[in-house]
Amino acid sequence: METIISLPKAPKVIKQLTPTRALLEIDKLYPGYGLTIGNALRRVMLSSLPGAAITSVKIKDVSHEFSTLPGIREDMVEIILNLKQIRFIVHGDEPQSATLKVKGEKEATAKDIKTSSQIEVVNLDAQIATLTTKNASLEMELNIEKGIGYVTVESRRRDKQETGVIAIDAIFTPIKMVKFDVEDMRVGEKTNYNRLIFDIETDGTIAPDEALKNAADLLMEHLKMIAKPAEASIIDGEPIEIKKEKTVKKETVKEDFDGAKMKIEDLKLSNRTQNILLINHIKTVANLLRLSKDDLLDMEDLGEKAVKEIKKSLGKLGLTLRQEE
Known part of the structure; x- marks a missing residue:
């Protein structure tokens, strides 16, 4: 009878669909492990990988998000939605600031954002607003932070903000889409082993294969903690001793070597x-x-x-x- 769960092959990129989207394959997964591992990695990639996003903005001559500016086609709600789509790479953990100043008849894009050396704008062609007259102007100060997942304004506990500062729901996750498929494959005489194929698309701040690796590393860190011996539990202030069962040594298994x-x-x-x-x-x-x-x-x-x-x-x-x- 089989008593050992064989290990799969290392992931490999089988097709680079776009610069930010790729198909990755993991072969020779033990029967049933394709769904188990695929679902776990997908959930971690979508919810737990860090990224950077704009968390608040202060726009000149704008007091709230329902305002409008003369000579600008979009209203503030549309502009804020556009700001959410701008992706950054931030070096360091501290919040960073950036500015945008444009005048005249033109398209304002992420390329117009002025940043410090700590910030890289990834999607420079992302549209922010359309200035329709020669006298139109748009000036704003952006606050950029690092975080995990999707964080709403309501869930961020902050002190009272400065007048004119508009808080923004932050899309920190660098993952735009993850899906996977499990196929049967032959390993030796068995035909029910699993082949796991991931389709991963990122926002350009991280490569698809790197996203998969980071998710696996994060899962491993959790599993290492779970694999540690259980510590004494405490009920009503009294420690409870956890008795460990004695194991019988077998000559055929060299665990003690x-x-x-x-x-x-x-x-x-x-x-x-x-x-x-x-x-x-x-x-x-x-x-x-x-x-x-x-x-x-x-x-x-x-x-x-x-x-x-x-x-x-x-x-x-x-x-x-x-x-x-």
């Missing part, structure tokens, strides 16, 4: 064999011991010669690969 915690690099394998293992997320000897010879041969570019090399290195430590049932 310190060498099983060694890194793959410590096996002194050839660079080619070592790189193939690392690409497939086999980073420790403990990971390697969970695999059989057939599992290794399923890895792309890893053949009999490399398996023989791995067995020899493990043999020097008194270890062996998992035996097929």
Whole structure:
């Protein structure tokens, strides 16, 4: 009977649809893991990746968001909606300020925003307003902050704002769209393994593959905390001791062997064999011991010669690969 959950291949970009949109594929997921991992990563990408956005604006001669300005086609509501679409890369964690001053008959775009060296405007062609007369002018001060997800004005607890400052709902997330599809694929004799395909579109402040990696890193940090031993609980001020069940040691499993915690690099394998293992997320000897010879041969570019090399290195430590049932 199978007792080990095999690990998938590393993600790879299979098609770059646009500079900000790509298809990424994860192969050889254990049956059922495509939906489990796909849904988790999608939710994290949409809700938890950091970004930067305009959180408030002060426009000359405008006291509230329902005002209008002479010589400007858009009203304040439209202008604020346009400001929400401007994407920034902010270096540092402190709030930053920027200004916009335009005069005459022209289109005001994000390219007209004057920023400090701490701020980069990504979508320079984003439209802000249309000035329709030679005497028209538009001046504004922008406050730009970093954050996570979508944050409404009501949820931001602030001191009373300066007169004329209009707070804006902030779209911090750098993700515009994420969807995924799960397909069955053959691994050895089994045909029910999963292939996970992500379709990711960002706002240009981060690449699609980087967004996937950051989401995975964030999930891993949470799972590492969950994997830690449970601490004593407290009920009514009194600590409750959590008893741990004793485990029975098995001679066939070398869990107590310190060498099983060694890194793959410590096996002194050839660079080619070592790189193939690392690409497939086999980073420790403990990971390697969970695999059989057939599992290794399923890895792309890893053949009999490399398996023989791995067995020899493990043999020097008194270890062996998992035996097929």
